[in-house]
Amino acid sequence: MSTTTLPAQFAELEQWVADWARPTRQERYDMRLSKKYDQLEEFYDAIAPRAEEAIDYLNGRDLTDLADDDARLLQLLYSMILVSYAVNVFMQPRIPDSGAAFFNTTAEPAV
Template sequence: MSTTTRALPEQFAELEPYVADWARPTRQERYDMRLSKTFEELAEFYDAIAPRAEEAILYLNGLDLNDLPEDATRLLQLLYSMILVSYAVNVFMQPRIPDSGAAFFDTAVEPAV
């Protein structure tokens, strides 16, 4: 009998190709990934995740946020990344914030999970 460890909960298996790049534990890592991608790569990720976001949220709402299994934590991180990428895809139409020059900000506190 073989055991397969999934990166995400089984019903979200088709999103596993995005885990390596986008299931990042910190906002800064997610933002750095956004800046390293082309607009087309961001749009592909967003278009894959966004239609499943509501279902993912419902799934995660059924779990204890303080005791998420690893696969559910990665799913939550994908949602965080989707939110960060949504601005680039839907508003800026590019990875960077337009007309911001070298401006940046540091996050002082990360979300609990």
């Protein structure tokens, strides 16, 4: 019997949890930079069609007190948003023409 770490109706997204259900923006960004563009596209193409359904599902939850499986689903959505720029705008993992520039997140949102 397999163990799922997402709500049951999102079980087909389970393969993305290990890489993309990251608790901080910096971890999600670092993961984006570690992947090849085609891997980002594959992740985005898997998550994006389910995004509205996932948002509707999470809107029915108390975001200040999420169960672990719900929190991982939210983290996948956060990663999808971060990856969407690379896939839909930049067409590469890095921000074009940014050279060695970087930014550090000093605070994470409450949710």
